[in-house]
Amino acid sequence: MYAWKCWRDSRSRFIFFLIVILAVCVPYTIYAARPGGGTGIVRGASLSGVAHLWSWVPTVLLQTLIPLIALFAALVLAPASVGQEYREQTLGFLFTRPRSRRYLNWTCWSVGASEILGLTAAAVVGTFGALICVSRYLYSWRLLEATLPLFVGAAAIYSMTYCLTVLAGSGERGLSYGVGILVISFFLPLLDVTLPPFLSHLGHGHLFRLLSVLGFMWAGCESAIAPAGEFPVSRLVFYALLAVAFPVFAQLIQERREV
Amino acid sequence: MNDTAVWTEKLVKVYSDVTAVDGLDLNVPRGVAYGFLGRNGAGKSSTIRILLGLARPTAGRGTVLGFPIGREQLAILERTAYVSESKTLYGNLTPRELVRFTSGFYSSWSDPSVKKYSQLLEIPMDRPFSKLSQGNKTKVCLLLALSQGADLLILDEPATGLDPVVLDEFLRILVQDVISEGKTVFISSHQLSDIEQIADWVGLIHHGKLLLEARLDDIKNQFRWVTAAGSGLPTKSPGAMLVASEGNFNKYLVKKNADAFAAELGRQGATVAEVSPMGLREIFLALVRKEDPCTPGNVGEIAEAVSYSF
Secondary structure (H helix, E strand, O other), rough: OOOOOOOHHHHHHHHHHHHHHHHHHHHHHHHHHHOOOOOOOOOOOOOOHHHHHHHHHHHHHHHHHHHHHHHHHHHHHHHHHHHHHHHHHOOOHHHHOOOOOHHHHHHHHHHHHHHHHHHHHHHHHHHHHHHHHHHHHOOOOHHHHHHHHHHHHHHHHHHHHHHHHHHHOHHEEEHHHHHHHHHHHHHHHHHHHOOOHHHHHOOOOHHHHOHHHHHHHHOHHHHHOOOOOOOOHHHHHHHHHHHHHHHHHHHHHHOOOOO | OOOOOEEEEEEEEOOOOOEEEEEEEEEOOOOEEEEEEEOOOOHHHHHHHHHHOOOOEEEEEEEOEEEEEEOOOOHHHHHEEEEEOOOOOOOOHHHHHHHHHHHOOOOOOOOHHHHHHHHOOOOOOOHHHHHHHHHHHHHHHHHHHHOOOOOOEEEEOOOOOOOOHHHHHHHHHHHHHHHHHOOOOEEEOHHHHHHOOOOOOHHHEOOOOEEEEEOOOOOOHHHHHEEOOOOOOOOOOEEEEEEEEEEOOOEEEEEEOOHHHHHHHHHHHEEEEEEEEEEEEEEEHHHHHHHHHOOOOOOOOOOOOOOOOO
C-alpha cells in the first residue's frame, strides 16, 4: 500500500516528464529522419550509413536533450514522495505502521527508481521506435545497452537527491542540495581539483557523458565515451554503486531518526 | 509483566538540555482505560513516542503488550493503534483512501468497523483530508485507530476539535466496543472530566516524573480535603500535605486515612471544619501546584514531599 501512496505522490511529475520525453523524442526523430529532411534516409534501409542523421538526431537530441530531461526528472522525482512526508509531517503516522523503516525507505525509493527506468525506457523506445517507423527497417539494436547508461546515470542523480532529502528532512532543501552538488561537479574541472582515483568518474562531466551514451552509440562514437573506445563498464558500475549506496545511507538515517 | 499493557522502568528521555521524561515507572494493566495526565510539556507525548518507537529512550526500559520497546517494535505496532496529538495524515487523500491505505498494513483490520464508525461519527469519506475541519480530522484519525482491531489504543489528546455530541459518542464507543472487549485504552489528555468519565486508572506525570498512579476509584475514595482552624497547626504530616494556609485556616490534601488525620488535628487543639471528597481535577491541581509553587493560582505552602504511588 505504501508503494501505491508513493506512486500517487509522484505520478503527476512522472506523467509530465513522460509526455515531455515522448513529445521531444518522437516528433524530433521523425522530423530529422524524414525522407527529404536532409538526412538522406531510404525506406527499408539501415540508417548506419546515413551521415546526416548522426549530425541531427544523435548529437542534438540524444546527447543533449534526453540527458537533460532525465537529469531534471531525476532531480524532481526524488523528493516527490519522501519530501511529502516531511512537508505534511506524516512521518509519525507512517512510522507507527507495522512495517520496518527499511521496508518503507526502499519501497519509496523503488517507486521513484521504477519511474526513472520507465522514463529512460520511454526515451529509448520512443526514439528507436520512431526511427523504425520512418525507415521501415528493423534494427538489431542493443536496447539494453542503450537504456542502461541513461538509467544508471539518472538513477544516481535520483538516489543522491533522495538521500539528501532524507538527510535534510525537506524536499525543497534536498532538491536544492542536489542541484548544488551537480553544479559543483559540473564546474569541478575548472577548479583543477585532482580527485582520488576511485572518485575519478565524478569529474570531467563523466556523469553527463554517461547519460549521453545512448546518443554516442547512435553516432557510432563509442570512442567518445571512453578513451579505449569500449562501452563504459567501469563508469557504469561506479554510478550503479552510487545509485544503491545513497538509499542505503538514507535507510540508516531513517532508522535513527526520531519523530 | 504479561498482565501489563505498558510497563516502564526508570525511563529517561533527554532532548539536548531538556529532560522530557525523568525516571518514569509506569504500570498500565491490560484491559483498562488508563488516563495519562499532565500539563503541557510534562512528558506525556515524549513517553508515548518512546513506547511507539518514534523516539529512543536515553535510559531505562519498558514493554508494550509484553514486547520490549525498541527490540520488537513491529510486534508492538501490529497490535497498537495510535492517534497522535497533531492529527496529521496525508492531506491529498480522502478518508476513504486513507482507510484503503491503512488497511493494507493490518491483518486484523475490520471493514465492518469502518462502516459502523464512519456512520456513527458522521465522517465525510470523500473529501480530501486537508479540506476537513479539525474535528473531522480528529474523527478520521479515531476511525483508523478503532478499525485496526488493536489490543492497545494509545490516544494522545483524542478529543481535539470534537463537539460535545461526537465526543460523547466517541467515549461511549471506547467503553462499549473497546474496553468491554478486554482491550486497553491509554489516553493522554488535559480533559480531566472526560478521563474521569471512562478511566479505571490514572497516572499523573509532571516534569517527566510520575506523581501518582492509582485506580481512579481508590483515589476518589481515599483522597480528601481536610480544612482545619487553629493556631500552631502542623505544616508536615505523613500522607498529608498543606495546600493552602490563610489566617488560622489550613487546607490539607490527605491521600488516605483522612478521618484519622482529622482526629489527630483535633487532639492538637484544632477545629476541623470539613473533611470533603475530591474530584480528579482538584487532585490534579493540588499535586501539580505542590510541585510547582509558582503555578498560577497556587497560594499554598509546600508541606511535604509525598510519593502518591500506591
